[in-house]
Amino acid sequence: MTQQSSVLYDVPGPRQRRITLVGSVAATIGLLVGAYFLVYRPLDEKGQLSMELWGPLIDPGNENFGLVWERLGIGFKNTLTAAVLAILTSLVVGTLLAVLRIQLKGLAQRRYTGLSAPLAYLLRGLNLTLSVVTRFCVEVFRGLPVVITIFFVARGFPEFGVTFDTLWYLVIGLTIYNSVVIAEILRSGMEGLPGGQAEAAAAIGLSPLQTTRMIMLPQAFRIMLPALISQLVVVLKDTSLGFIISYEETLNIGKQIIGVLDNPIQVYTVLAVLFIVVNYSLSKLAQAVQKRLSRGRRTANTPPVPPAALASQAGSGGVAVSGGT
DSSP states (O other), X not given: OOHHHHHHSOOXXXXXXXXXXXXXXXXXXHHHHHXXXXXXXXXXXXXXXXXXHHHHHHOTTSTTXXXXXXHHHHHXXXXXXXXXXXXXXXXXXXXXXXXXXXXXXXXXXXXXXXXXXXXXXXXXXXXXXXXXXXXXXXXXXXXXXXXXXXXXXXXXXXXXXXXOOHHHHHHHHHHXXXXXXXXXXXXXXXXXXXXXXXXXXXXXXXXXXXXXXXXXXXXXXXXXXXXXXXXXXXXXXXGGGGGGGTOOOHHHHHHHHHHHHOOHHHHHHHHXXXXXXXXXXXXXXXXXXXXXXXXXXHHHXXXXXXXXXXXXXXXXXSOOOOOOO
16 A cells, blocks of 8 residues: 555554455345345246246247347337437537537627627627527527427427428437537536637637637537536437337337237346446447547647757666756
8 A cells, every 4th residue: 555545544454344344245145135035036926037028038949039139129220320310410519509609608798899880789789689599599498308309399390391200300309409408518618718728819810710619619528528428328318208209219119019028027127238238338438538538638748858858868878868959
């Protein structure tokens, strides 16, 4: 145990380690006993652990196994298709909305000197109107439950003669909600950056839009990456709401299987495991991307060693020699 780690907390002694070990073993035994009496035995007594119910899901020799997994495969494919499309459109629309709100906030501080008074008032009024409209849309769509948004899209668009495939109704509904959430995530990330960066960009001649696109937005993506990944996982899970518009995603097909085989516990358990595996994989991917970005940032911030210093180190047996040029 190093001195640095021992400063953070007291190193447990032999007695404390024995107490911790005994407590951990007792807690594990308690959980196992509780699971046996509260979960396993009730399910076993009601026949929920029989192969008659589990066979179509886990026994390749069962006559329904192939058909069940073929249907689940179709549902999972439809789920991933809707999720990927909704994620891409939400990222694009959310990014554009975040940039628009940042630009409108910057334009609100402009006085439009050099323009005539009527034109200056017109531009300021236009900027104020757009700011109010975008703020209103963000607050409304962020406050609406996703299920209501999807329902209104699927039922409202046909009333105006706009018809799509069921997939696109789901994608549009998910995009409307998640794009405003992503926009707020990126906007808060950009507004949290030091103000000196924008001032330095203006000093070298960059326009506000160039500053946002080249300096602020890339940093906001990197800083807010955990929140963005969490929101994208939410998009994947929200595709299960497609059942309200009869979209054949995983959960909807699972309900169809339950209607035929009458094994809800078994089917929902398998679906839960599938979603957990996919979401866990996305979380690990996000962690890997974040570590890679952090490592790349540290590498980029490391100042290069001048060739003269390298030559001095080589000639002096690795002893660094500092000096001016």
